[in-house]
Amino acid sequence: MRLTPTERDRLLLFGAAELARARKARGLRLNVPEATALIADTVCEAARDGRRLAEAIEAARSVLGPDDVLPGVSDVVTEVHVEAVFDDGSRLAVVSDPIGSSLGDEAPGALLPGPEHSDPPATxxxxxxxxxxxxxxxxxxxxxxxxxxxxxxxxxxxxxxxxxxxxxxxxxxxxxxxxxxxxxxxxxxxxxxxxxxxxxxxxxxxxxxxxxxxxxxxxxxxxxxxxxx
Structure with missing residues (x-):
C-alpha cells in the first residue's frame, strides 16, 4: 500500500488517539501526548464525516474535560493545531482551550512568552x-x-x-x-x-x-x- 507522508502522519495520529481512547476507557487519566492526539483526531474524524470547520473544533473541545487528564495537562495543552481534510479541501483547525480549567500563567512552572518576533522581510x-x-x-x-x-x-x-x-x-x-x-x-x-x-x-x-x-x-x-x- 503506497501512502503519502500526509497519509502516514494521519495513521500515526489515529494510532496514538486509539491508544488514548483505550486508556481513557480503562479509567486512566491522559498525559500530554495522549490528550493532544485525541483532540486532533477528533477534528480529523469530524472533517471526514463531512462536518464544517467550526463543528469539528466544537467536537474537539467537548471530547475531554479536566478530570480526564493528569494534573497540569490542561495548562500545557492550551491550543491544538491540526491540518484536516474537509469537503472543501485541507484546512488548519485551531482548537483553543481544548480541555478547560487551566491555571494559565499561574500554573507551577508556567512558561511565559517573551516579546513577539517581527515578520521576516518579504522578497x-x-x-x-x-x-x-x-x-x-x-x-x-x-x-x-x-x-x-x-x-x-x-x-x-x-x-x-x-x-x-x-x-x-x-x-x-x-x-x-x-x-x-x-x-x-x-x-x-x-x-x-x-x-x-x-x-x-x-x-x-x-x-x-x-x-x-x-x-x-x-x-x-x-x-x-x-x-x-
Missing amino acids: VTLTATNTSSVPVSVTSHFHFFEANPRLDFDRAAAYGMRLAVPAGSSVRFGPGESAEVGLVPIGGARVAIGFAGLVDGPLDAPGAKEEALRRAAACGYLGVKGAGA
Whole structure:
C-alpha cells in the first residue's frame, strides 16, 4: 500500500488517539501526548464525516474535560493545531482551550512568552483572493504555491515560497476576501514533500516548477495558466 507522508502522519495520529481512547476507557487519566492526539483526531474524524470547520473544533473541545487528564495537562495543552481534510479541501483547525480549567500563567512552572518576533522581510508580494464561501487559513511554512485551490493568486510567482510571517503563525482569508501577502523563499534543503502533492521532491530540480504548474492546472488550481476560473 503506497501512502503519502500526509497519509502516514494521519495513521500515526489515529494510532496514538486509539491508544488514548483505550486508556481513557480503562479509567486512566491522559498525559500530554495522549490528550493532544485525541483532540486532533477528533477534528480529523469530524472533517471526514463531512462536518464544517467550526463543528469539528466544537467536537474537539467537548471530547475531554479536566478530570480526564493528569494534573497540569490542561495548562500545557492550551491550543491544538491540526491540518484536516474537509469537503472543501485541507484546512488548519485551531482548537483553543481544548480541555478547560487551566491555571494559565499561574500554573507551577508556567512558561511565559517573551516579546513577539517581527515578520521576516518579504522578497515577493502578491495579492491572494479567497473565491470560496468559507475561510481559508495558510500556515507560516506551508508551500504557498500549493495552498487551497480556491485561492486565486499568481502561483508561478509563489513557487518555492512561504509566508513572510513568524514560524507557527498563519494568515486567514475570509470568504471573498483579497489580501496582500509577503513571501520569502523556503530555506534549508528546499524539498517540498506532502502538502498538496504538486511537487513531492526538490523544489529546484530541473523541470520541477514546470511540472508542478502542469499538475496545478490539471487539478483546477486558480492562478495557473490553463486552470478553470
